[in-house]
Amino acid sequence: MDLRLDNISHHYGETEVLRDISLEIPSGQIVCLVGPSGCGKSTLLRLIGGLEEPGGGQVLQLGDAPEDCLNPLTYIFQDFALLPWRTVRGNIALALEDHRMGAAARDDIIADVLARTKLSEFADALPKQLSGGMKQRVAIARALAVRPAVMLMDEPLSALDSQTRELLMDDLVGLWTRQPFTAVYVTHNLAEAVRLGHKIVVLSRRPGQIREVVTLDTPLTDRAYGDAALEEQQQYLWGLMREEAAAADAELIHV
Amino acid sequence: MSESEMKQAKKVTFRGGGFITQRKRGVGVVVFVLLILLAEWGTRSGVISALTLPRPSDVAATFGELYASGLLFKHLIPSLTRLVIGASMGAVIGISVGVLIGLFSLARAGLVPLVAAIFPIPKIALLPLFVIWFGIDEASKYALIAFGTFTPTVVAAYAAVDNVDRSLIRMGQSFGLGWWSIVSKIVLPGAMPGILSGLRVSLTIAIILLVAAEMLGAEYGIGAYILEAGSLYDLERLFAGVVILSLLGVAVSSAIAALERRVLRWRV
Ligand SMILES: Nc1ncnc2c1ncn2[C@@H]1O[C@H](COP(=O)(O)OP(=O)(O)O)[C@@H](O)[C@H]1O
Ligand SMILES: [Mg+2]
Numbered sequence: 001m002d003l004r005l006d007n008i009s010h011h012y013g014e015t016e017v018l019r020d021i022s023l024e025i026p027s028g029q030i031v032c033l034v035g036p037s038g039c040g041k042s043t044l045l046r047l048i049g050g051l052e053e054p055g056g057g058q059v060l061q062l063g064d065a066p067e068d069c070l071n072p073l074t075y076i077f078q079d080f081a082l083l084p085w086r087t088v089r090g091n092i093a094l095a096l097e098d099h100r101m102g103a104a105a106r107d108d109i110i111a112d113v114l115a116r117t118k119l120s121e122f123a124d125a126l127p128k129q130l131s132g133g134m135k136q137r138v139a140i141a142r143a144l145a146v147r148p149a150v151m152l153m154d155e156p157l158s159a160l161d162s163q164t165r166e167l168l169m170d171d172l173v174g175l176w177t178r179q180p181f182t183a184v185y186v187t188h189n190l191a192e193a194v195r196l197g198h199k200i201v202v203l204s205r206r207p208g209q210i211r212e213v214v215t216l217d218t219p220l221t222d223r224a225y226g227d228a229a230l231e232e233q234q235q236y237l238w239g240l241m242r243e244e245a246a247a248a249d250a251e252l253i254h255v
Numbered sequence: 256m257s258e259s260e261m262k263q264a265k266k267v268t269f270r271g272g273g274f275i276t277q278r279k280r281g282v283g284v285v286v287f288v289l290l291i292l293l294a295e296w297g298t299r300s301g302v303i304s305a306l307t308l309p310r311p312s313d314v315a316a317t318f319g320e321l322y323a324s325g326l327l328f329k330h331l332i333p334s335l336t337r338l339v340i341g342a343s344m345g346a347v348i349g350i351s352v353g354v355l356i357g358l359f360s361l362a363r364a365g366l367v368p369l370v371a372a373i374f375p376i377p378k379i380a381l382l383p384l385f386v387i388w389f390g391i392d393e394a395s396k397y398a399l400i401a402f403g404t405f406t407p408t409v410v411a412a413y414a415a416v417d418n419v420d421r422s423l424i425r426m427g428q429s430f431g432l433g434w435w436s437i438v439s440k441i442v443l444p445g446a447m448p449g450i451l452s453g454l455r456v457s458l459t460i461a462i463i464l465l466v467a468a469e470m471l472g473a474e475y476g477i478g479a480y481i482l483e484a485g486s487l488y489d490l491e492r493l494f495a496g497v498v499i500l501s502l503l504g505v506a507v508s509s510a511i512a513a514l515e516r517r518v519l520r521w522r523v
Contacts (some may be wrong), residue, residue: 072433081426085444085521094440095430128523146430238502 001065001071001149001182002027003048007057008107009207010043016207017043021057023201023210025150028180030220032193035203036248041153041186044208048184049073049152063120067148070099074148080135080154082127084143089123092142099146113141116175133164137171144175151183157192170193173220174217190237194230195223202240205248212240257465309490313509314498317491331499334465337393341400341468342461349457350450353412357446358520360436363413370409378403379467388470396468403464406456411453412446419445448522451515458507462500477503 003025009020017040021069024050027138033041046052048059050073065072069176082091089110096106113253114120117137127135136156143151157165169192173189175181187193200214223230291311298301298310301424321327355362356370378399386400389395419442427437470476477499 049429051425071429073424073429075429077422077426079422081422082425083441083444084523094427094432097440098430098432098436126522127520142430 002062002184003150003182003184004060004062005044005048005057006060008044008047008054008059009056010040010047010052011055012043013249016046018054019207019209021208021210024212025184027063027149027182029198030176030181030183030185030196032197032200033184033186033203034188034190034193034200034237034241035208036205036245037188038251039203039206039244040113041188041203042206044152044157044185044203045075045152045184048150051075055230066147068147069147069234070233071095071146072149074143074146074151076136076139076143076151076153076156078158080127080132080159082135082138083126086107087124087126088119088130088138088141091127091138092145095142095146109145110148113144117141117171131164133168136168140171140175147182150184153183153185155187155189156185158187158189165189165192172196173223177221190234190241191230193226193237194233196220200237202237205251211244257520264452280410280435309494313491314494318495318498321495330475330477330480333473334469335474337396337400337468337476338461338465341397341464342404342458344397345401345404345461346408346454346457348401349408350412353409353450354416354446356409356413356436357416358442366409367413370406374406374410378464382467382471391472395471399468400461400464404421404461407457408450408453413458414449415446415453416442418449433446448515448519451511454510455508458511459504462503462507466500 004021005021005025008018008021009016021044035041038211043052047054050059053148061072062221077145080090086094092110092113093106095154096109111120114123119134119141122130122134122167127138131178136159157168160168173196184195185192194216197216198220200216202211202214203209204211214233214237218229270306294303294308295311298305298308318327321330352362352366354447356366357363381402382395382399385395385398389398421443424437427441432440448463465476466478469476470482473479477496480501481493481496484496
């Protein structure tokens, strides 16, 4: 299943947040959205997943989601969004409880995603007992449990320290290599973008417009930490973003 | 180098203390005991005249008589029944209405002004009205206690629902959870801390209203006992009754604390 954004634009009251965004999200690829803060990345992601309706344009789903897919468009949030009163297992079960399936089938899915995210030992822990990195892995496990056609990730690693971020990026690359998934990955961190993105979409400051789409051909597994070629790509992206970021930073916020 | 050697070494002073709540056991009991000892000493030595304050040991003796004569439970049981029935009606209806206000804009627009209008009415002032509506028997007492418990519970419940983390609700929607699943698995558990701390207040108010409810047409009951003692200026009995109410308050408070520790174990 592919996604197509058709001339998306959006306003909040007087504020124009997004202007004329057209984009293809091909199946099996990770598309990174980068842009200065406040440029409308999170808004765009909410529009893509149907949590909000675009003011103009439309989000199209091309083809059907795979048969076994329980929740085609699935989010991973920056703040993890775990229920603090449920254990790791309970949080994953939450996503499955509204689907008709036997208890055994549900337990199988949970065991499988816990193993894939290396959380099997922590199934009965409460979120308050987990570190930030572990919490995000629970959120990733929960997303995997519903076998999404497209994962919508809003700065999933931004709340984590840089070491944990590296580890989780490796985990994501590992997950993708074993079973390629489609994702829209919002970040303001260019290192994450060049590490995980097949396609990097650079947005301008508000109103967010597409400035450039950079395609990276190096396979994900070959992109190591501190790679010189990646470094160069990152420099290039930073060149594109620098002025926008500075201008966005200097803007007055009208709330 | 030499310059820094000449400088005097001073320890950086600690200034990060305080502003942390810690659980200290037994201190509450010590405060009670000290106050009682002070009153006992004062009344015995004559610093406090017997007209101002009854002697704690006399109050204890009255309490003992009350217990020995079997009257204690004759008063306590009807009171507890009224309290339990009235307060649970008020709390259940209050929580339900509060959650509705929290969930539906229409309910909020319609009911919040009404609740605001009802809240400041001293419920005791409405006692005659309740007697006309529900009769002089138990029903009017239940109604008064329920009504008094209802208003603070509503306010606490809808504030608690408002305070539920919206990002969790969004998360629920993003996984395609049904409306009822979101309410029962995300909103209600998320509102639980606020609802429980609201209950702390409203159940205490229920105890206050218990006495008011027993002002009219109650033969037995802690409130009736206190009011009778009060009208006779029998301070020992008055205080014995008051002590029972205080104990009731402490019991309610610690019951809720225990409930919180159980239900809210997930809290950081
Ligand atoms: N629900 C909302 N109502 C009004 N304004 C909003 C809302 N959400 C976001 N905005 C505004 O839209 C702009 C883009 O926000 P956002 O999409 O969160 O940016 P980003 O994720 O790129 O930092 C910001 O100026 C923000 O203040
Ligand atoms: Mg954002």
